[in-house]
Amino acid sequence: MKLILTTEVSGLGAPGDVVEVKDGYGRNYLIPRGFAMRWTRGGEKQIESIKKARSAREIRDLGTAKEVAGQLGALRVRLKTKAGDSGRLFGSVTTADIADAVKAAGGPVLDRRRIEIGNPIKSVGTHRVSVRLHPEVAANVDVEVVGA
Known part of the structure; x- marks a missing residue:
């Protein structure tokens, strides 16, 4: 299952990253808790806004x-x-x-x-x-x- 992370998940990635996970992990854990959303072509446009928000919160260097x-x-x-x-x-x-x-x-x-x-x-x-x-x-x- 291909997902776009909306928050940082230890061992998986940072917000805005596109990851491939097992179906059950994505469907039963990541999506219901709001850690990720399903990957779609329209969702790719949201990646930029997620990354901009992350860079504003993150320590710069x-x-x-x-x-x-x-x-x-x-x-x-x-x-x-x-x-x-x-x-x-x-x-x-x-x-x-x-x-x-x-x-x-x-x-x-x-x-x-x-x-x-x-x-x-x-x-x-x-x-x-x-x-x-x-x-x-x-x-x-x-x-x-x-x-x-």
Whole structure:
């Protein structure tokens, strides 16, 4: 099945890319969640608008991405959330929570879709989170989760 990606999908491609995937993966996962749309000749015209929107959001070049990675590496991010007596959180920390905490700590504005959490954050403590700034640059941010 030939699809046009509308958002970035890890291991598959970036918005505006035309990809060939198995029918079930496209029909049952990518299309219903809005990650992709069916490829048509008319859809090819939309590729340009998708790529323009992506370039407006994306960090322009490799040098800027490395500069932002340096900022993120030096940043101290604290996130207050509700926790029980044993240090276990009520719920978990989301990528949107992390993006807001980075912004509040004086860091750059991050797109929540670029933040990757390895294991769900469900306890108080320091957790390492990866941020994909550019295809070649990923920054690690230490997030300190504090019970409120």
